Amino acid sequence: MRTQKLNNGLEMPVLGLGVWQSDNGQETVNAIHWAFDAGYRHIDTARIYKNEEAVGKALATATVPRDQVWLTTKIWNDDIRQARTTAALEESLERLQTDYVDLLLLHWPVDGSTRAWQELEQAVAAGKVCSIGLSNFMDDQLQDILNAGNIVPAVNQIEYHPYLVQAEAISACDAHDIAITAWSPLMQGTFLEEPLFAEIAEDYGKTAAQVVLRWCLQNDIIVIPKSVHQKRIIENGDLFDFELTEKDMQRIDQLERGKRLGPDPHDFDF
Numbered sequence: 137m138r139t140q141k142l143n144n145g146l147e148m149p150v151l152g153l154g155v156w157q158s159d160n161g162q163e164t165v166n167a168i169h170w171a172f173d174a175g176y177r178h179i180d181t182a183r184i185y186k187n188e189e190a191v192g193k194a195l196a197t198a199t200v201p202r203d204q205v206w207l208t209t210k211i212w213n214d215d216i217r218q219a220r221t222t223a224a225l226e227e228s229l230e231r232l233q234t235d236y237v238d239l240l241l242l243h244w245p246v247d248g249s250t251r252a253w254q255e256l257e258q259a260v261a262a263g264k265v266c267s268i269g270l271s272n273f274m275d276d277q278l279q280d281i282l283n284a285g286n287i288v289p290a291v292n293q294i295e296y297h298p299y300l301v302q303a304e305a306i307s308a309c310d311a312h313d314i315a316i317t318a319w320s321p322l323m324q325g326t327f328l329e330e331p332l333f334a335e336i337a338e339d340y341g342k343t344a345a346q347v348v349l350r351w352c353l354q355n356d357i358i359v360i361p362k363s364v365h366q367k368r369i370i371e372n373g374d375l376f377d378f379e380l381t382e383k384d385m386q387r388i389d390q391l392e393r394g395k396r397l398g399p400d401p402h403d404f405d406f
C-alpha cells in the first residue's frame with residue numbers, strides 16, 4: 137500500500153476504509169476483512185461511530201497482523217468538553233482490543249480542544265498513540281492548537297471532494313507540513329450524479345468512483361472511502377494503475393463550488 141510521509145516521519149497509508157454508518161457487528165467485520173484482502177492497510181473509525189467493538193473484532197480475527205495496519209480513531213466532542221480525553225482514549229483502546237492507535241484525532245474544534253491537545257501529547261509520551269492530529273479544524277482553529285501545543289498535528293481530516301476543496305484550510309496545513317485526509321471523498325455517494333466523472337472514467341477504463349478518488353490522491357490527499365460491499369471496496373482500492381492527465385485534473389477542479397455535505401466547522405453545535 138502506498139504511503140505518505142508525515143511530519144513526524146511515520147508513513148501513513150494513503151488509502152483507508154471509512155466505517156461511519158457501518159454497523160457494530162458482522163457487516164463491519166466483513167468490510168474490514170474484504171478491505172485487507174484488497175490491500176487496504178488503514179481503517180478510520182471514531183467513538184461516535186459506535187462500531188469500535190466491531191473494528192476491534194475485525195482486527196483480532198484478521199490474517200493481517202496489527203502492526204501492519206494503520207488504525208485511526210477520534211475523541212468525540214463531549215469527551216473534549218468534559219476534559220475526559222485520556223479516559224475516552226482508554227475506553228476506545230479497550231473496545232478496539234489494542235494497546236495503541238496509530239492516529240488519534242480531536243473530532244471537532246469544540247471548547248476545551250487546546251487542553252485536550254495536551255492530553256493527546258501525553259498519550260504519545262505514554263506510547264498509546266503514534267501520531268496525533270485534528271479533524272475539521274479550519275485555519276484559525278489550527279492556529280489555536282499550534283499556539284497551545286508542543287507537537288505539531290500530523291494530520292487534519294476535513295471534508296474534501298471535487299465540490300469542496302477547502303483551499304484556506306489546506307494552505308494553513310501545508311505551511312506546517314500537516315497531511316490532509318479527505319472525509320466523504322465520494323461525496324457520500326452523490327458523485328454518481330456528476331456526469332463528468334463517468335465521462336472521464338470511460339476514457340481510462342475505470343469507474344467514476346475511481347476517478348474521484350484518484351483525483352484526491354493526485355492532489356496529495358489521503359482518502360478513506362466507506363463501503364460495506366465487497367465489490368465496491370475492491371473497486372475503491374484499485375487506484376494505482378492509472379494516472380489522470382493534468383487536463384482531466386483541471387476539468388475536475390472546475391467543479392468546485394464550496395458545497396458542504398457536513399457542518400461548517402465555524403458554525404456547528406453538537
Ligand SMILES: NC(=O)C1=CN([C@@H]2O[C@H](COP(=O)(O)OP(=O)(O)OC[C@H]3O[C@@H](n4cnc5c(N)ncnc54)[C@H](OP(=O)(O)O)[C@@H]3O)[C@@H](O)[C@H]2O)C=CC1
Pocket residue numbers: 153154155156157180181243271272293294318319320321322323324325326345360361362363364365368369371372398
Ligand atoms: N472526521 C469527520 O468529521 C468525518 C469523517 N468521516 C470519515 O470518512 C469516511 C468516508 O466518508 P463517508 O461520509 O462515509 O462517505 P463516502 O464519501 O466515503 O461515501 C460513502 C457512500 O458511498 C457509497 N459508495 C462507496 N463506494 C461506492 C462505489 N464505488 N460506487 C457507488 N457507491 C459507493 C457507500 O455505500 P455502501 O456502503 O452501501 O457501498 C456510502 O453510501 C467515513 O466513513 C468516516 O470514516 C466521514 C464524515 C465526517
Ligand SMILES: O=C1CO[C@H](CO)[C@@H](O)[C@@H]1O
Pocket residue numbers: 156182184185398
Ligand atoms: O465523523 C463524523 C460522522 O459522524 C458524526 C455524527 O454522527 C459527524 O458529526 C462526524 O463528523
